[in-house]
Amino acid sequence: MTEDDPTDEISQIEDRIEALAEIAERCRKYILASKIAVGSGGALLLVTILGLFGMGQTAALGSIALVLGGIVSLGSNVSTLRQTEDAIGAAEALRAQLISRIDLRVVADTPMKLV
Numbered sequence: 001m002t003e004d005d006p007t008d009e010i011s012q013i014e015d016r017i018e019a020l021a022e023i024a025e026r027c028r029k030y031i032l033a034s035k036i037a038v039g040s041g042g043a044l045l046l047v048t049i050l051g052l053f054g055m056g057q058t059a060a061l062g063s064i065a066l067v068l069g070g071i072v073s074l075g076s077n078v079s080t081l082r083q084t085e086d087a088i089g090a091a092e093a094l095r096a097q098l099i100s101r102i103d104l105r106v107v108a109d110t111p112m113k114l115v
Contacts, residue, residue, distance in 0.1 A: 006098040006099075006101060006102065007102075009098055010095055010098050010099060013091050013094055013095045013098070014095065016091050017088055017091050017092060017095070020084050020087055020088045020091065021088065023080075023084050024081055024084045024085060024088065027077045027078075027080050027081040027084065028081065030073060030077040031074060031077045031078060031081065033073070034070045034071075034073040034074035034077060035070070035074065036070075037066050037067075037069060037070030037073070038066075038067055038070035038071060038074065040066065041063045041064070041065075041066030041067035041069075041070060042063070042067055044059060044062070044063035044066065045060060045063035045064060045067065048060040048063060
């Protein structure tokens with residue numbers, strides 16, 4: 001291997017892409033949990049306001065906290081997911097650029113011998 005061989009750098013970029021993909025998947029899970037929290041908090045607040053199950057003020061405050069916490073978590077994870085996806089795109093573009101600089105050899109189409 002020569003010093004100009006970008007194979008090691010490509011390998012490092014692929015490792016970074018894998019790590020970023022794991023972060024993106026974790027963000028997607030938190031986004032789903034945040035949406036569930038907002039929805040369930042809203043439903044609990046509605047039930048509390050209508051007085052269907054005799055829940056008190058504590059349930060109303062808890063549901064408001066659940067909705068607000070879900071909204072904050074949702075916003076944070078959505079922005080992190082966007083940044084992570086941008087970083088993945090940049091890393092993939094750099095990897096493609098490095099791969100294009102490699103002098104690839106074409107293997108001739110020769111019939112395979114069966115033993």
